[in-house]
Amino acid sequence: MRKWYIYLLSIGCAVILYFTVFYTVKVLNAGLVGPGEPSDPDGGYRFVLITRERDTPFWNQVKDGALASAKRNGVSLEAWESYNRNEDEFMKNLDIAIASKVDGIIVQGLDTLEFKQLTMYRATESGIPVITVANDVPMNESLRKTYVGSNHYEAGQMVARQLLSDMGFSGKVVLMAADRQEEYQRSRLNGIIDALSGYPNIRVEIVATGTTREQIVQATNQYMNQHPDIEAFITTTGSNVSAVIQALGRRSKVDPYFIYSFDDNPEALTLLKQGKIDALVAQSPEAMGQESVDLMVRWLKGELLPLNSDGYFTDIRVLKAGSADE
Amino acid sequence: MNSIQKKILLLSAIVLFSMTFIWGLLSYYNQQTQERYNRILQRYLRMNEVTGLSQHTVTALNNYLLAPSPSQLHDLDTSKDQLIQAKQLVAELKNKDNEFTLANYMNMIDSLLDATDLSLMFFGQKNNEAATTRFSDATRISQYIAETTLTLIDKELKTYDDFYRGIIKQSDALKKLGFLILGLITVLMLLFAYWFSLGMTRPIQKLIFAARELSRGRFDLKIDVQSNDEIAFLARTFDRMRIDINNLISEIQHTAQLEIELQENRLHLKESQLRSLQSQINPHFLFNTLDTLSKKAFLEGSRQTSDLIVSVAGLLRYNLRHLDRAVTLRDERDVLLKYIDIQRARFPDRLRFVLEVDEDCLHVALPSLTLQPIIENAVIHGIEPLEDGGTITFRVYDGGEFVAVEIEDDGEGMPEEKIRQLFDGGGDPGQGHSTGIGFSNVVRRLKLFYGRDDVIDVISNPEQGTKVVLRLPTAIEKGESA
Numbered sequence: 001m002r003k004w005y006i007y008l009l010s011i012g013c014a015v016i017l018y019f020t021v022f023y024t025v026k027v028l029n030a031g032l033v034g035p036g037e038p039s040d041p042d043g044g045y046r047f048v049l050i051t052r053e054r055d056t057p058f059w060n061q062v063k064d065g066a067l068a069s070a071k072r073n074g075v076s077l078e079a080w081e082s083y084n085r086n087e088d089e090f091m092k093n094l095d096i097a098i099a100s101k102v103d104g105i106i107v108q109g110l111d112t113l114e115f116k117q118l119t120m121y122r123a124t125e126s127g128i129p130v131i132t133v134a135n136d137v138p139m140n141e142s143l144r145k146t147y148v149g150s151n152h153y154e155a156g157q158m159v160a161r162q163l164l165s166d167m168g169f170s171g172k173v174v175l176m177a178a179d180r181q182e183e184y185q186r187s188r189l190n191g192i193i194d195a196l197s198g199y200p201n202i203r204v205e206i207v208a209t210g211t212t213r214e215q216i217v218q219a220t221n222q223y224m225n226q227h228p229d230i231e232a233f234i235t236t237t238g239s240n241v242s243a244v245i246q247a248l249g250r251r252s253k254v255d256p257y258f259i260y261s262f263d264d265n266p267e268a269l270t271l272l273k274q275g276k277i278d279a280l281v282a283q284s285p286e287a288m289g290q291e292s293v294d295l296m297v298r299w300l301k302g303e304l305l306p307l308n309s310d311g312y313f314t315d316i317r318v319l320k321a322g323s324a325d326e
Numbered sequence: 327m328n329s330i331q332k333k334i335l336l337l338s339a340i341v342l343f344s345m346t347f348i349w350g351l352l353s354y355y356n357q358q359t360q361e362r363y364n365r366i367l368q369r370y371l372r373m374n375e376v377t378g379l380s381q382h383t384v385t386a387l388n389n390y391l392l393a394p395s396p397s398q399l400h401d402l403d404t405s406k407d408q409l410i411q412a413k414q415l416v417a418e419l420k421n422k423d424n425e426f427t428l429a430n431y432m433n434m435i436d437s438l439l440d441a442t443d444l445s446l447m448f449f450g451q452k453n454n455e456a457a458t459t460r461f462s463d464a465t466r467i468s469q470y471i472a473e474t475t476l477t478l479i480d481k482e483l484k485t486y487d488d489f490y491r492g493i494i495k496q497s498d499a500l501k502k503l504g505f506l507i508l509g510l511i512t513v514l515m516l517l518f519a520y521w522f523s524l525g526m527t528r529p530i531q532k533l534i535f536a537a538r539e540l541s542r543g544r545f546d547l548k549i550d551v552q553s554n555d556e557i558a559f560l561a562r563t564f565d566r567m568r569i570d571i572n573n574l575i576s577e578i579q580h581t582a583q584l585e586i587e588l589q590e591n592r593l594h595l596k597e598s599q600l601r602s603l604q605s606q607i608n609p610h611f612l613f614n615t616l617d618t619l620s621k622k623a624f625l626e627g628s629r630q631t632s633d634l635i636v637s638v639a640g641l642l643r644y645n646l647r648h649l650d651r652a653v654t655l656r657d658e659r660d661v662l663l664k665y666i667d668i669q670r671a672r673f674p675d676r677l678r679f680v681l682e683v684d685e686d687c688l689h690v691a692l693p694s695l696t697l698q699p700i701i702e703n704a705v706i707h708g709i710e711p712l713e714d715g716g717t718i719t720f721r722v723y724d725g726g727e728f729v730a731v732e733i734e735d736d737g738e739g740m741p742e743e744k745i746r747q748l749f750d751g752g753g754d755p756g757q758g759h760s761t762g763i764g765f766s767n768v769v770r771r772l773k774l775f776y777g778r779d780d781v782i783d784v785i786s787n788p789e790q791g792t793k794v795v796l797r798l799p800t801a802i803e804k805g806e807s808a
Contacts, residue, residue: 012513013510016513023503095466097430101437
């Protein structure tokens with residue numbers, strides 16, 4: 001009987017010992033490791049990339065390129081994005097960046113007075129260089145150091161040339177422009193118009209569509225009602241094109257129309273693949289991000305003085321419906 | 327020999343030590359956790375402090391701009407100083423994840439201070455418009471600071487998420503560990519205490535058993551206690567006591583046996599004496615008659631007969647007088663010589679007697695009538711049966727601690743069986759002995775007298791004779807017992 005008690009006690013002892021060791025190991029290996037030490041106590045250059053569009057494929061690529069380049073150059077970079085072209089937030093971010101005395105601001109240009117004032121006065125006053133990326137604001141209005149992105153004028157001309165080769169030298173073309181005449185849209189329009197101006201048989205109309213989907217659909221419908229003999233559509237931003245195609249699709253077949261656009265976002269690419277879009281001009285967002293950071297670093301280090309104030313243009317290319325797979 | 331005390335002290339020390347160790351360990355970990363919590367709280371508090379101070383600075387600036395007075399200015403300077411200090415404290419919170427934001431944060435504080443200073447400067451230059459602009463800058467920056475504080479705290483939460491969860495898990499595990507260790511110690515202590523008490527009580531139980539057996543009179547069970555404490559000592563002592571008692575008892579039994587035998591012999595002797603007195607002549611009359619006979623023989627010129635009669639008388643007198651007393655070896659020798667004279671008269675040609683005595687050894691005490699029966703025995707076995715007679719040698723010499731007395735004959739010798747019979751007193755005691763005292767009686771009396779067994783030895787070789795050796799201790803502890 002007594003032996004049983006001892007056996008029981010010993011077994012209990014072993015079990016408790018096992019759990020004790022188990023929890024001891026757990027306590028000792030709690031893995032309480034805080035975040036690492038700052039990589040560089042004095043910090044390298046600190047850049048911010050300020051955009052108005054969060055989580056769009058285009059800007060994500062810009063961001064990726066910029067971050068990759070920042071890593072390569074050993075500078076720290078943060079992307080401050082605001083939702084849905086929220087300008088107030090965007091301007092505030094810019095203001096914060098200036099107040100934070102970052103070493104360089106890479107910003108999606110915005111053609112507003114407020115933006116220009118902020119970059120012209122406050123950034124310059126604080127000695128912070130500003131590079132516009134993808135969307136430009138004229139140098140003399142913003143005192144930006146340079147611009148990195150597509151040559152939108154050239155892109156417009158490329159679209160126009162594609163249109164001419166597809167449609168021929170006569171027809172009615174409508175240019176769907178967003179409400180706000182941003183610089184890049186304006187350049188694209190100018191490019192198209194300039195390219196088509198040599199062909200008197202081509203009639204060009206400009207329609208201000210607004211930015212929301214409903215507005216675009218409504219504007220398209222309205223215009224189609226007034227001018228049913230339209231042959232080609234060119235939207236100045238890639239995000240508009242699906243709404244235009246939607247509006248057209250409700251009325252008739254889309255195929256007869258020549259539809260052109262800019263920006264190779266996934267939606268537009270799908271439409272291109274389906275053959276609904278005839279061609280679009282693709283940009284190189286990643287290259288924009290990379291080059292903007294590279295230029296900023298080189299300028300700050302004094303390796304490249306002065307920066308070309310006209311801007312550094314990244315690659316643009318025409319994607320046609322047939323070759324969209326690539 | 328304080329081993330039980332040592333054991334108890336050891337047990338207490340082990341309990342105390344393990345408890346202290348565990349308490350220390352748990353306290354240490356608890357304190358570590360506490361410190362971690364403190365550090366975390368400190369981080370949050372520091373960040374939050376900056377927000378408050380920046381707002382306070384802006385408020386102070388506003389107050390000063392509205393109503394400039396030295397006290398307001400002092401207030402502003404104070405909050406600015408505090409802000410600078412807070413900034414330095416915040417700088418310590420830098421880590422890999424918040425590096426960028428924190429740098430911005432600190433620069434914003436600088437910007438706020440710059441804007442404040444500029445505002446003050448413009449205000450001093452009476453440039454109110456510029457001062458107001460700078461003031462609004464400061465206000466805005468102060469808002470940014472507040473927002474960035476939240477961002478930082480948010481980042482902090484994200485960065486330290488795993489860390490915080492780790493702390494929670496650890497403290498959870500620690501709590502369980504505490505209970506487990508308590509349980510473990512309890513069980514271990516129970517086992518240890520059981521083992522310990524067993525180690526103490528088992529020997530005691532053995533002792534109790536042994537004591538019970540002893541009290542029942544069994545002295546032959548060995549007390550064997552295997553332990554290394556006082557109880558083992560107790561058991562050993564107890565065992566020694568048992569052995570002693572056992573020895574004493576057997577000695578007493580032995581002595582009693584001898585006493586009984588002796589008593590029997592004495593009674594036997596007394597009876598025979600009485601019988602001889604009854605049946606024979608009154609000793610005084612006998613002695614007187616023997617004296618008269620001796621003198622008459624002497625007067626008649628028979629000198630040898632006269633001497634013989636004197637010897638017989640002396641022998642008889644000695645026999646009657648000294649039976650109960652210790653005598654010296656000298657007395658014994660004298661009687662022996664008288665006896666030999668008588669025997670010589672019996673066997674004039676056959677008995678040859680050799681005397682080799684160290685005179686210095688004759689003071690040794692021994693029971694009376696010891697040697698005479700032995701010699702008589704030698705005569706009976708060594709002389710009588712032989713046609714040519716034999717030689718009896720009597721030697722006394724110093725053997726160191728004892729005096730050796732040897733009585734040797736060159737007769738036929740005795741077989742082992744016979745010797746044993748001699749010692750045991752077998753055969754017919756007293757037969758053929760002049761004094762009625764047999765060899766076995768002598769042996770018993772010697773043993774009793776000296777209290778030891780090795781006093782007498784008989785060496786016998788067939789055809790070479792028998793040698794009886796007495797080793798009489800020179801120092802006698804026992805006074806008189808025979």
